Amino acid sequence: MKLKPLSLALLCSSVLFASTAFADGVVNVYSYRQPQLVEPLFKLFHEKTGVEVKMVFAEKGLIERMEQEAALSPVDVLLTADAGRLVEAAEKGLAQSVSSEAISAKVPEALRDGANQWFGLTMRARVVYASKERVKQDSISYEELADPKFKGKVCTRPGDHPYNLGLIGAMIARRGEAATKTWLEGLKANLAVKPNGNDRAQAKSVAAGECDLAIANTYYMGLMMTNEKEPEQKEWAAASRIIFPSSPEMGTHVNISGMLMAKNAPNHDNALKLMEFLASDEAQALYASQNFEYPVNPAVKASDIVAGWGTFTPDTLNMAEIARNQKAAAKLVNDVQFND
Ligand SMILES: [Fe+2]
Known part of the structure; x- marks a missing residue:
């Protein structure tokens, strides 16, 4: 059998991984979340339990890697930055059901799978960054972003990014496909520039006067406000304020970061320990504050910076329903050639 260079590389990394994967006191994590967000948690977990976390981070392709590795995969726990990928992994048969009172008691029902195949860990809202200088209104709805009065005033990252697919998926669940299509067409017509860049780039555009209203996740505001390495981001943050969109049809869209246990987790017990730790009050508070997110456990407070953005009414849709609409989104x- 001939191996293509890519599969050879994957095989090599898997073999290297396998040499430690089955050692005592280890749990293997594949993470779509940035290492700097999860490493402080893994350190604390190690201090508490003696179990060492070995992590592979990638922004893309981890689910595909799990599929390829199949039963030989060393992965125990998958961490994602959105619900769509959790549902995708579960639908592909890559997850196993985890019955743990310690987890279920901490994660509200709407933010976990009905069959316990995945669980939310932190919550973020997809909001509007409104120019402090040019936007006078204090409230807004997602529907309003498609109103012709905002022609040339709106900016967003590409429509097919998981964060926007989540929002569009929620809109489909709330208002149906036809109304969502009309909304997307209106939103596209209001864009100041072709969708490009990430959420922070949209804040930069507001600061530069290129648009007045940007669609972005809440935590990027906190990350920009406190960015010592790239202080110009503090200026991007200072140019906008957060408005939590809501209307009678739809509350503020939230998405989750979350976790699941791999179907063939070789270190099942350590994986369970890690998942229970990540759902605990202590880890929730630390995890959420690292990235300026909302803890999924309502008993755990958000950080002061996050609380400073005010309160909002999250849309109550089940995450699974939003994720199921990703393909339609x-x-x-x-269909509307949103990115062109
Ligand atoms: Fe993000």
């Missing part, structure tokens, strides 16, 4: 983005 991607199709609409394509």
Whole structure:
């Protein structure tokens, strides 16, 4: 059998991984979340339990890697930055059901899978960054972003990014496909520039006067406000304020970061320990504050910076329902040629 260079590389990394994967006191994590967000948690977990966390981080392709590795995969726990990927992994048979009172008691029902195959850990809202200088209104709805009065005033990252697919998926669940398509067309017509860049780039555009209203996740505001390495981001943050969109049809769209246990987790017991730790009050508070997110456990307080943005009414849709609409959302983005 001939191996292509890519599969050879994957095989090599898997073999290297396998040499330690089955050692005592280890749990293997594949993470779509940035290492700097999760490493402080893994350190604390190690101090408490003696179990060492070995992590592979990638922004893309981890689910595909799990599929390829199949039963030989060393992975125990998958961490994601959105609900869509949790549902995708579960639908592909890559997850196993985890019955743990310690987890279920901490994660509200709407933010976990009905069959206990995945669980939310932190929550973020997809909001509007409104120019402090040019936007006078204090409230807004997602529907309003498509109103012709904002022609040339709105900016967003590409429509097929998981964060936007989540929002569009929620809109489909709330208002149906036809109304969502009309909304997307209106939103596209209001864009100041073609969708490009990440959420922070949209804040930069507001600061530069290129647009007045940007669609972005809440935590980027906190990350920019406190960015000592790139202080110009503090200026981007200072140019906007957060408005939590809501209307009678739809509250503020929230998405989750979350976790699941791999179907063939070789270190099942350590994986369970890690997952229970991540759901604990202590880890929730630390995890959420690292990235300026909302803890999924309502008993755990958000950080002061996050609390300073005010309160909002989260849309109550179940995460699974939003995730189920991802494909339909991607199709609409394509149909209206949102990114072109
Ligand atoms: Fe993000």
